[in-house]
Amino acid sequence: MLRDQFPILQRKVNGHPLVYLDNAATTQKPQVVLDAMNDYYSKSNANVHRAVHTLAGEATEGYESCRSKLKQRYNADRAILTSGTTEAINLVAHAWGRAKLQSGDVIVLTEMEHHSDIVPWQMLSEERGVELRYVPVSQDFTLDMEAFEHALDGAALVCVVHTSNVLGVRNPLEEIIEKSQAVGARVLIDAAQGLPHSTVDFQSFGADFMAFSAHKMCGPTGIGALLVTQSAFDEMEPFMGGGDMIETVTIEGSTYQTNEHKFEAGTPRIAEAVGWTAALEWMETFNLENEHSRLIEIASWVAEELRGLGMNVYGRHGEHDAAVVSFLHPTINSEDMAHLLDARGFAVRTGHHCAQPLLHRLGISGTVRASFYVYNTREEAEALVDELRGIVEKFA
Ligand SMILES: Cc1ncc(COP(=O)(O)O)c(C=O)c1O
Numbered sequence: 001m002l003r004d005q006f007p008i009l010q011r012k013v014n015g016h017p018l019v020y021l022d023n024a025a026t027t028q029k030p031q032v033v034l035d036a037m038n039d040y041y042s043k044s045n046a047n048v049h050r051a052v053h054t055l056a057g058e059a060t061e062g063y064e065s066c067r068s069k070l071k072q073r074y075n076a077d078r079a080i081l082t083s084g085t086t087e088a089i090n091l092v093a094h095a096w097g098r099a100k101l102q103s104g105d106v107i108v109l110t111e112m113e114h115h116s117d118i119v120p121w122q123m124l125s126e127e128r129g130v131e132l133r134y135v136p137v138s139q140d141f142t143l144d145m146e147a148f149e150h151a152l153d154g155a156a157l158v159c160v161v162h163t164s165n166v167l168g169v170r171n172p173l174e175e176i177i178e179k180s181q182a183v184g185a186r187v188l189i190d191a192a193q194g195l196p197h198s199t200v201d202f203q204s205f206g207a208d209f210m211a212f213s214a215h216k217m218c219g220p221t222g223i224g225a226l227l228v229t230q231s232a233f234d235e236m237e238p239f240m241g242g243g244d245m246i247e248t249v250t251i252e253g254s255t256y257q258t259n260e261h262k263f264e265a266g267t268p269r270i271a272e273a274v275g276w277t278a279a280l281e282w283m284e285t286f287n288l289e290n291e292h293s294r295l296i297e298i299a300s301w302v303a304e305e306l307r308g309l310g311m312n313v314y315g316r317h318g319e320h321d322a323a324v325v326s327f328l329h330p331t332i333n334s335e336d337m338a339h340l341l342d343a344r345g346f347a348v349r350t351g352h353h354c355a356q357p358l359l360h361r362l363g364i365s366g367t368v369r370a371s372f373y374v375y376n377t378r379e380e381a382e383a384l385v386d387e388l389r390g391i392v393e394k395f396a
Contacts, residue, residue: 016345024371036278066273076227084224086116088211093120094239103129162194167315168324208232219279223272295323326367
């Protein structure tokens with residue numbers, strides 16, 4: 001059984017079996033990922049791209065195999081390995097934004113963005129005088145597409161979250177990309193929550209940049225990627241300088257690598273790359289689409305039950321949305337609710353989920369969020385609803 005491959009799911013929390021429902025924050029790791037990283041450090045640890053000895057060769061192969069796997073899985077021209085989604089977006093802001101954008105240029109964002117797809121652009125805006133336009137979120141938790149079309153006028157870059165980490169809503173990416181391309185804007189997709197539950201053919205998708213993190217898809221923390229089309233890649237200037245990203249260095253100046261290494265200065269995340277490859281291979285051992293359908297069924301059932309308990313539920317659970325249920329009770333404090341759940345072994349998240357502009361738009365300061373992933377079961381969802389029913393009966 002898929003679930004049995006996750007050692008952490010055997011543990012107890014506060015004397016109760018762990019029910020881990022904080023998957024939108026980070027997912028758990030199967031044994032194959034733990035073994036791959038342990039094996040790497042036990043048998044092959046060395047630096048990459050630097051020496052001819054056997055261990056260095058194995059380390060280089062381990063690191064580069066992650067890039068090859070990503071390119072193959074997502075059919076991408078270029079895959080730059082970063083520390084995660086956040087660094088991938090900051091890399092675009094530095095390497096592409098600072099090279100291509102000037103005062104008066106327009107970046108279109110949405111109110112649904114995670115802070116990591118807002119703050120780098122605000123910093124660039126302050127530095128360069130770039131104009132930021134935010135597409136509002138409507139009362140039905142979707143983007144206001146009419147406002148999006150207006151905002152596109154003169155846009156050089158459109159940055160949009162694939163799937164909201166708060167609402168679970170998957171945005172109409174195909175339409176967004178097509179309309180952005182029609183005005184000549186490049187498109188960046190924050191796919192941190194999207195790629196864990198679906199896959200994509202990056203070349204036919206049409207976006208220029210796609211950022212995501214390994215740890216939200218059963219891989220290790222500390223590694224992620226930026227997929228880039230060749231034409232956008234050609235417009236990127238080096239961001240961090242250092243070892244590995246250069247071709248030659250003299251006192252007078254340096255020349256740079258022409259491949260992805262140009263953006264991977266210094267010793268990279270080798271064990272993490274090995275672990276991510278193992279996670280990506282592991283994800284091919286089951287049908288992600290089927291698992292996703294099962295989880296969406298569970299999430300929409302939970303959402304319905306919670307409404308029945310008097311909770312306000314924020315989000316949508318259509319077939320392409322994420323299995324994320326954000327909710328609030330009108331009178332029970334969300335932090336108290338999370339503590340009560342934790343005391344019974346349930347791990348959920350509370351707070352603003354790094355999406356303060358979205359919550360501001362919704363007129364709230366935070367939610368309780370239960371997010372499901374491939375190892376979660378219907379029984380766990382039923383246990384959560386039972387627990388919440390008990391809390392409401394006792395405290396409301
Ligand atoms: C939609 C979205 N974007 C970006 C991020 C940032 O990812 P990371 O912290 O792995 O860089 C997250 C993480 O929660 C997210 O959910």
